[in-house]
Structure formats: C-alpha cells, structure tokens
Amino acid sequence: MTMHLNQFFAALSDPTRRAIVEHLTAGPASVSDLAAPHPMALPTFMKHLKVLERAGLVQTIKKGRVRTCHLDATPLVTAQGWIAWQRSLWETRLDHLDQLALALDAEKESADDR
Amino acid sequence: MTMHLNQFFAALSDPTRRAIVEHLTAGPASVSDLAAPHPMALPTFMKHLKVLERAGLVQTIKKGRVRTCHLDATPLVTAQGWIAWQRSLWETRLDHLDQLALALDAEKESADDR
Numbered sequence: 528m529t530m531h532l533n534q535f536f537a538a539l540s541d542p543t544r545r546a547i548v549e550h551l552t553a554g555p556a557s558v559s560d561l562a563a564p565h566p567m568a569l570p571t572f573m574k575h576l577k578v579l580e581r582a583g584l585v586q587t588i589k590k591g592r593v594r595t596c597h598l599d600a601t602p603l604v605t606a607q608g609w610i611a612w613q614r615s616l617w618e619t620r621l622d623h624l625d626q627l628a629l630a631l632d633a634e635k636e637s638a639d640d641r
Numbered sequence: 642m643t644m645h646l647n648q649f650f651a652a653l654s655d656p657t658r659r660a661i662v663e664h665l666t667a668g669p670a671s672v673s674d675l676a677a678p679h680p681m682a683l684p685t686f687m688k689h690l691k692v693l694e695r696a697g698l699v700q701t702i703k704k705g706r707v708r709t710c711h712l713d714a715t716p717l718v719t720a721q722g723w724i725a726w727q728r729s730l731w732e733t734r735l736d737h738l739d740q741l742a743l744a745l746d747a748e749k750e751s752a753d754d755r
Contacts, residue, residue: 529656537654542643545723552730600731607724609659610717616666617714 531583532609535602538582543567544575548584551598558587558594645697646723649716652696657681658689662698665712672701672708 538544543565550561562572576596579585586597652658657679664675676686690710693699700711 533654533656536650540647540651540654542647545646548727552727552734554734598731600728603724603728607721610721613662613666614714614717617712620666620668
C-alpha cells in the first residue's frame with residue numbers, strides 16, 4: 528500500500544503523465560495517438576508511460592505492431608481513499624473546535640446572564 | 642493549478658511526508674514533536690517539511706524558539722477534485738459500454754425471436 532502510494536503520487540507529479548491519464552479516461556489508445564499531442568522524442572514519452580505502468584495506472588497490450596494502452600483506475604480509488612481519509616480527520620477536528628467554541632460562547636452568555 | 646498539482650503529488654510521493662500530513666490532521670504540532678517518530682537527522686526531516694510547505698500543505702509559524710506546523714487542507718481538496726474528475730470520466734465511459742452491451746444483447750434476442 529505504501530509502495531503503491533509512493534509510485535502513484537510520483538507518477539502524477541508530472542503534467543505529461545497526468546495528461547496521459549486524462550486521455551485514457553476516454554478509452555484505450557495506441558501509443559502513437561497518446562504521444563501525438565506531446566512535443567517530445569518518443570523514447571522520452573515511453574519513459575513517462577513506463578512510470579505510469581509501474582504505478583499500476585496504465586496497462587499496455589501489444590497486438591502485432593500496435594501497442595494499445597488502457598487505464599486501470601484501481602490506484603485512483605486507493606489514492607482518493609487516502610486523501611479523503613486525511614480530509615475527514617482534519618474536518619472532524621475543525622468541527623470539534625467549532626463545537627468547543629460554541630459551548631464556550633454559551634457558557635459565557637449564561638455567566639453574563641447570572 | 643498545474644504547478645500546484647505537480648508539487649502536491651511530488652510532496653505526497655514520500656512516506657515520511659505522508660506521515661507528517663497524517664500527524665497534522667490531529668492538530669498543529671511543534672517541529673520536534675513532528676520529527677520524534679522519524680529515525681533521521683533533523684536537517685533531513687526539515688527538508689521534508691520544506692517540500693510540504695512549498696506544496697502549500699503545511700504552514701509553519703515561529704513563536705520564540707518554537708516552530709509550530711499547521712496543516713492547510715486546500716491542496717488536498719484540489720487534488721481530490723482532479724482524481725474524482727478522472728474517475729467520473731472513466732466510470733461514465735464504462736457505463737456507456739455497459740449500456741451498449743445491453744442494447745446489443747436486446748437486439749440479438751429480438752432478432753432470435755423473429
């Protein structure tokens with residue numbers, strides 16, 4: 528899980544690799560279609576694809592001379608879970624602080640009334 | 642936005658930095674409290690904190706000799722939005738494929754009945 532999150536977050540820290548993920552949400556694509564919008568040499572582009580493959584985000588299948596890439600959304604679900612968990616812990620703490628502030632206000636008002 | 646996502650995802654690609662975020666969801670903490678569970682030299686730990694600060698995830702306030710760190714959850718919300726958007730595009734596509742498969746099945750059944 529830790530290794531997966533390391534590789535997943537590292538994979539998404541690059542705009543080319545995020546653009547590849549965005550492209551593949553629309554469906555599988557050949558390497559040449561995926562590479563077309565990116566102004567870089569093919570070996571450089573292939574390195575980005577390899578990083579996504581190692582992170583489990585992309586699967587590549589070769590049929591004849593065409594390599595087709597598919598998105599695997601499982602790591603997206605795992606990482607979204609981690610982020611959502613941190614947010615919920617943080618927001619729960621803020622809610623407790625709000626409740627504490629309200630309780631203190633109510634106590635102060637009731638003391639003022641006495 | 643792109644720069645923010647680059648820095649945010651790079652910041653979270655390291656287990657020490659994720660542990661710092663997890664620690665801070667419970668509330669602000671001094672640098673020494675934050676560093677205590679991590680078996681590394683303080684300068685190395687400070688480098689991790691700097692990465693989190695540059696990514697906008699941590700704010701540090703110095704009062705006298707104590708540095709207190711706070712979590713800023715804004716980048717968590719931004720990154721969660723990006724991931725949720727990719728998932729929804731991907732799941733919408735899968736739903737369309739399911740509907741297409743059902744429509745083809747229904748067409749085949751109706752052809753078989755004739």
